[in-house]
Amino acid sequence: xxxxxxxxxxxxxxxxxxxxxxxxxxxxxxxxxxxxxxxxxxxxxxxxxxxxxxxxxxxxxxxxxxxxxxxxxxxxxxxxxxxxxxxxxxxxxxxxxxxxxxxxxxxxxxxxxxxxxxxxxxxxxxxxxxxxxxxxxxxxxxxxxxxxxxxxxxxxxxxxxxxxxxxxxxxxxxxxxxxxxxxxxxxxxxxxxxxxxxxxxxxxxxxxxxxxxxxxxxxxxxxxxxxxxxxxxxxxxxxxxxxxxxxxxxxxxxxxxxxxxxxxxxxxxxxxxxxxxxxxxxxxxxxxxxxxxxxxxxxxxxxxxxxxxxxxxxxxxxxxxxxxxxxxxxxxxxxxxxxxxxxxxxxxxxxxxxxxxxxxxxxxxxxxxxxx
Numbered sequence: 001x002x003x004x005x006x007x008x009x010x011x012x013x014x015x016x017x018x019x020x021x022x023x024x025x026x027x028x029x030x031x032x033x034x035x036x037x038x039x040x041x042x043x044x045x046x047x048x049x050x051x052x053x054x055x056x057x058x059x060x061x062x063x064x065x066x067x068x069x070x071x072x073x074x075x076x077x078x079x080x081x082x083x084x085x086x087x088x089x090x091x092x093x094x095x096x097x098x099x100x101x102x103x104x105x106x107x108x109x110x111x112x113x114x115x116x117x118x119x120x121x122x123x124x125x126x127x128x129x130x131x132x133x134x135x136x137x138x139x140x141x142x143x144x145x146x147x148x149x150x151x152x153x154x155x156x157x158x159x160x161x162x163x164x165x166x167x168x169x170x171x172x173x174x175x176x177x178x179x180x181x182x183x184x185x186x187x188x189x190x191x192x193x194x195x196x197x198x199x200x201x202x203x204x205x206x207x208x209x210x211x212x213x214x215x216x217x218x219x220x221x222x223x224x225x226x227x228x229x230x231x232x233x234x235x236x237x238x239x240x241x242x243x244x245x246x247x248x249x250x251x252x253x254x255x256x257x258x259x260x261x262x263x264x265x266x267x268x269x270x271x272x273x274x275x276x277x278x279x280x281x282x283x284x285x286x287x288x289x290x291x292x293x294x295x296x297x298x299x300x301x302x303x304x305x306x307x308x309x310x311x312x313x314x315x316x317x318x319x320x321x322x323x324x325x326x327x328x329x330x331x332x333x334x335x336x337x338x339x340x341x342x343x344x345x346x347x348x349x350x351x352x353x354x355x356x357x358x359x360x361x362x363x364x365x366x367x368x369x370x371x372x
Contacts, residue, residue: 015237016233016236016237016238017236017368018234018235019235019265019270019274022274022277022366022367022368022369023367024277024353025353025365026352027354028354030352031350031351031356033347033348035351035356036347036355036357037358038346040281040358042259042282043158043190043211045134045157045190047072047073048072048073049071049072049073050276050281050282050283050358051073051285051329051343052074052076052136052283053068053076054076054303055076055078055079055081055137055160055304056078056081056286056290056301057083057297057302058286058300058301059285059286059289059301060296061077061083061296062077062124062127062128063296064295064296064325065077065128065133065136066131067294067326068289069128069131069134070131071325071329075128075136076136076137077124077128077138078138079116079121079124079139079147080116080139080140081304083120083124084116084117084120085111085114093296093297093298094298095107096108096298096300096302099316105306108306109307109308109312113309116143118147118149121137121151121154122154125151125155126154129154134157134158135157136156136158136160137156137159138162139151139159139161139162140161140304141161141163142163144161144178144183152187158191158211159189159191159192160191160192160214161180161191161192162195163194163195180193180205181208181209184208184209185209192212192213192214193205193208193210194213194214194215194216195214195264196213196214196215197215197232197238198238198241199242199244199245202241202245202260203249206249206253207249211259212258212261212281213242213259213261214263215261215262215264216235216263217232217233217264223303223305225305228311228312235262235264235265235266235275236274239260239262239279240278242279243260243278243279243362246258246260246279259282260279260281261282261283262282262284263283263284266283266284267288267339268288268338268339268342269342269345269346270345271338272288272345273345273346273349274366276346276362277364279362287301288342289325291319291320291322291328292322292324292327293321294324294325300317300318300319301319302314302317320339322334323340327341328342329343330343330344331344
């Protein structure tokens, strides 16, 4: 039976839920938090925690990518950000943090108009590689063909193609679009691609050969995509739908597992717990990591959409700094709002509900309690 709601005589819509609308439910068994495993692996790369730093200049720099790697996670560098446009972007990051709100967007558009330099792509990724951590960089779909060669030459371990929304069948009358299936097939590097928000779109991306799919668009703290484009999807439903596509593709492909990474609307430890409960293998964090005192945003957070030259779809937003990156991930927390000791909270939730690892935790019971 269809669960669609009649919006009017000519349109129906399906109910969808945010992370705030759901909660996980304890089972008959509990565990000690120290007996819980939070490890995650994609392709040949294993991590202590299912945390991916979002490719945003306020979140990941070469230095913080290295720090995050040493803390057991993965940092993804924005290869179209300030670090690949300027030799020394530190003063510019400080300037962005000091801008008055009314002039922030225009000044950021000006700063990001500087061309991306392939030699800086190579240098930044080499810096991360020399530190001995997993190397990951992100390009937008529009510029992947232009810049992928220096990315691969630099020895990137994981290649991320990230946009507001990415499809396997982009149509363009202006230029030959990127053929994802051919590109991924010819590239000897695992590719993570997104974002998507529906079962069908995710299934088509999985069929391109992607190692992972990013779920979400327009849900982040710094994004105005919903207000600007009217595009969004509540994340609890989106993650569950894409996890369903993963299950069906696993059968269709004869056993090929594609990782689901929740990317958007994951701002607290409770959101992380719920994303994993709905079927995500890992979470891509933006504002949650931008709250670190050693994050490059200096107490502010913004994404690539905020400086689009013609149609900005995001703001530079102030964030409360709650501790160092290590404290944000592992504590001790000095606040009680789910913004610090994210992994400690995840362990506690898994232990409270009786699950010993992340894959098991995807089976946890969930209740719906809409807040709207």
